[in-house]
Amino acid sequence: MDARNGHVSRYSKGMIVIHWVTAVLIVAAWFTAEGGRHVVANPPLLHFSLGLAVLALTVPRLILRVVGQTPPPPDERRAWMALAAKIGHAVLYAFLIGLPLSGWYAASRLGVPVSFFGISLPTIAAPVQGAPGMIADIHENAGTVILYLAGLHALIAGWHHIVLRDGTLRRMSPL
Structure with missing residues (x-):
């Protein structure tokens, strides 16, 4: 946040939409998940589609990140916090890519059409x-x-908002 004028640098509208749609898709995919060999008889097609939608949204999300659709971190951030944020986001992106691909792989190994x-x-x-x-x-x-x-990501955003009051949560707010 710019302390002089209270302005918060926000993510682009596209990034905000992709972020929140991805969050909903992840939760929905988790609730529609089924494991084990019984998926051969009754494949969780909705789960497959939701998981692959996460992967499909991750591609434009990464492109938007690369082309600069992310705001710079607040000026008052400490170096260790910026590094922790980069590591945390990298881990989340690894899961956003790895989970759908590993699910597709597992279904293929089971002989289940995806x-x-x-x-x-x-x-x-x-x-x-x-x-x-x-x-x-x-x-x-x-x-x-x-x-x-x-959940940890959300707690950290809440900590930034309530304790640090640095505007981090508002940067990704859909409102």
Whole structure:
């Protein structure tokens, strides 16, 4: 926040929309998740579509970040806070990319056809008879981990807003 005029640098409208839609999609994907080999008989098609929508939104989100659609951090930030924010965002982006891809991989290993809102997608791994492997196990656990990370992200934003009063939360506010 610019202390002289109280102005808060905001994210672009596109980044704000993508951020909040992604948050909703992650929660919805978690609630529609099913694990184990029984997904072969009854594939969670909505879960697949929601997860792949997260991946689809992550691409333009990264592009907007690269082309400068993110505001600079508040001037009063300490160096360690800026570094922590970069690491935290990198971890979240790794999950936003890794979770959908690992889910697609696990479904392929199970021999389950994957579709994105009715559009059939190719398999990305050969089907197996036994357990789909470690990537599938990681996918199941990482789905819960990303919820914890998102919660921590929200708590830190709240801390910035309530304790530091630096305008960080308002930068991503849809209002």
